[in-house]
Amino acid sequence: DIQMTQSPSTLSASVGDRVTITCRASQTISYWLAWYQQKPGKAPRLLIYKASTLESGVPSRFSGSGSGTEFSLTISSLQPDDFAIYYCQQYAGYPITFGGGTKVEIK
């Protein structure tokens, strides 16, 4: 199975900050990497797929990069609505696997 390792597990930041979350795959997954945002009591929301393609309707302050085994999600200017948990997911092969999540909280 492909293991996905996210860091940090918790990130404290202020509105307006630039934040970056990283995700590492245990083996190469090309660009088959997605990022999801989840708020308490809600379903995950797809933000980015194919490592860097923004899902329709997602604000442009979100961006993704990377390929192979190293990936990152960047929020260019953190907004109040962005405080949530973020998960990376590989879908290069089965089983589909997720990172452990990064909680972005208010500093």
Next chain:
Amino acid sequence: EVQVVESGGGLVQPEGSLRLSCEASGFSFTSYWMSWFRQAPGKGLEWVANIKQDASDKRYADSVKGRFTISRDNGKNSVFLQMNSLRGEDTAVYYCARYPVSGPADYWGQGTLVTVSS
């Protein structure tokens, strides 16, 4: 508008069975794989199963293989998850999601809670 709505969750005893349903609307159901994911209380996301458009291909997480069965009824735009031999570790919110051919899951339902306890 794409919608995915789960139902069928509830309290079940260990070793019991439960069948989850998911009704989809707002898109061409027969053009998509469909998925089930789950999230245990306070924990991260876990993929459970996928089913191909014509049900000719089904994939399962090792944690549920042999106990859970995914199926679909294209005439009713619905996907199901039959869960047998349930264990305490199966307690979770179960999400149904649309899964484009090349992935990833893009539209998720709001989830249905399954609690396995005596």
